[in-house]
Amino acid sequence: MTNQLKSVRRDFTLLLLASICTGIYGGLYDPIFNNFLSDTYQIGEALRGALEFPRELPGFLTVFISGLLIALPDTRIAFLALLALAASLFGFGLWAPGLGVAVFWMLTWSVGAHLYMAVYNSIGMNLAEPGQTGQRMGLLGSANTTASLLGYLLIWWGFKYAGMTYQASFLLAGSAVLAAAVCLLLMRPLRPAKPRRAFVYRREYRLYYLLSVLFGARKQIFLTFGPWVLIKLFHQPAATFAVLGLVGTVLGIFFRYALGIAIDRLGERKIIFWESVLLVVICLSYGFARFIFPAGTALQVIYACFIADQLLFACLLARSTYLHKILQKPEDLTPTLAMGVSVDHAVSMSVPVLGGLLWEAAGFQYVFLVAALIAMVNCAVALYIPAHAPIKQAAARAAN
Template sequence: MNHWLQRKSWQTPVGLLVLMSMAMPLAFASWQTLLNNFVVNEAGFNGADIGILQSLREVPGFLAFTAVFVLLVIREQRFALISLALLGLGVALTGWFPSVIGLYCTTVLMSVGFHYFETVKTSLSLQWLGHGEAPRILGQLIAVGSFSSLFVYCAIWVMSEWLQLGYASMYMVGGGLALLIVLFCATAFPDFPQPHTQHKHLVLRQRYWLYYALTFMSGARRQIFVVFAGFMMVEKFDYGVGEIALLFIINHLFNLFFAARIGGLIGRIGERRALVIEYVGLIAVFAGYAFVEVAWLAGTLYVVDHLFFALAIAIKTYFQKIADPADIASTAGVAFTINHIAAVVIPALFGIIWLSSPSSVFLIGAAMAFVSLLLACNVPQHPEPSRIAVMGNATPAP
């Protein structure tokens, strides 16, 4: 009891979530920022090699549902820190293995840590945060991650241009900082109690059908943004490395200043209205991508598109309000797998469509956003376990 009474004001579940949200981008943004130059200049990658590497990177996300089996032997809080350590270790080792096989191995190690961490972090956030505070704090966590990413971009520029460090050293810095934060979290924070004992088996419930559908469509939208929007900037509008980097910086600055406010907005207007705003906006953005002919306008659409990601918090808080609390950990893993189904299919399939009609890719994206809008209209204004959908309300939780 004395231990809890002596706990510092920052030694709270929210404090732990903030530090973990800071550590993840330190590692992952370092890996992502250096990757293309590293694989070409040091590992001699060709197009097929990088394609296989990116496919391997997505496999652990598709298998995120297996997290529930790990929870049979490890508490969620400890599992989150172990996963974050695997991410940091994979990134720290990347620069020491400049070969095709070496990069495949370090990428899989990094990706296992990343995807398990994101799965468990979502679960812990929804368990530890109250319904009223969850949207605001989830927005703040996005802002914290953006601050870390901005720090990484600046640090890599300094290490590369001023200090003339090699890839191995820069990867070690990014991964090593994440590992130091993990070590601090493991020693400085107590084991926080979980409000509800979590199921240790896969949970697929009919009553969560709307959450599953929204999650799948969100994953599909993300792939169009990640794979094709940025590619269009380079192929159609001849954006250089500096201009792409500037877009990334602007995106994270917007998150830094507005993500918490967007989270607060969701708390005030509700999940339904927030999702409707997001998908109406996305229809306009994707239609704009299809027909834009001006470089600066394309860049503006790219920034606006990224800003809508913060509104996706509403999907998580909608689930938090309708879920049996014991289902959260298992369903978080299942949802992450559902989200990544699109990551396996869309890049290859839409890549073929792109060859003949790039605008068709974005028009299909607009159609996907319209389907998401219809689903969002089915979210109740005030979701709860007995009211999960306007139409198609399944059996409520016991």
């Protein structure tokens, strides 16, 4: 085994450990955040939607923030991103006396989370062998999902039986992120073979940008208003979200890994198309189950939709692997992923604001009707993805 291969495997192991730590953080943070806002600051639908603008603004600025850090290797950028993410979680746990301070911590969280999102996939794909990108990324996603089980279990047990507080949950989540940051710090600070540009926009990537815009709109509707339906209309506590997270996580362990293999074998076109078809069904069920079924049955339908949507979020991987296959230059990967995050958030900043106003003016069901229309557009766009992506050409470009 060559020294280079040993180094690659060591770095992949460290990235795998970082994925496990961030999985624990996600299991602690995801099920409590919306309940934390509702219980602590007693906000309504319009304000909840409006809060997504400052929370998602750093996501829009990701391409510029990563550009400022262009001289640093991806692993060091990821390390700094996780430090910012940990700082925000400790801030929520130690000092968030009013909504204004909470918004500051949201901004800090967003800087770290979105910057890490942009470089994490780049690091993982650069550590994968040609033709096995989906499988390697699926393995990382599966490890992350498995680890989140611990976080969800702690939230479920803590809030249901042990009197756990939001503050303690944030502090534990921050500690897990710090551990992930240490893993990134121990990785080799590899730089691309050729200097990369801070900003990349190529006509050849326009379909990837469009997919990112549509994903941003669809994603933010569910992240913001999916939990809000259960909290405000069905009065569900944090422990319920922990249980839903547990179920989704157990299924996701197998789903993520299988998804990675399916992407390699079937291609991104089929994955993204059928993801969009399922999303249309989920959106319509989310919006109208309450009017079609008795209350108890409607709640079960919403539970199922919540879990199904949680699983389908993993299909974001197909967009990243599609980009990896069509790269014109290897050094385009990180800045183009950052551009994808930015165009994603150009939409996701405004969608929750409009969604909150639509909810209050007409009803929550219309928010999800709009989401269904977005999913239908995504179906049509997916058909423009080549049925057989040029894996060999991408690998050849990367080798040059």
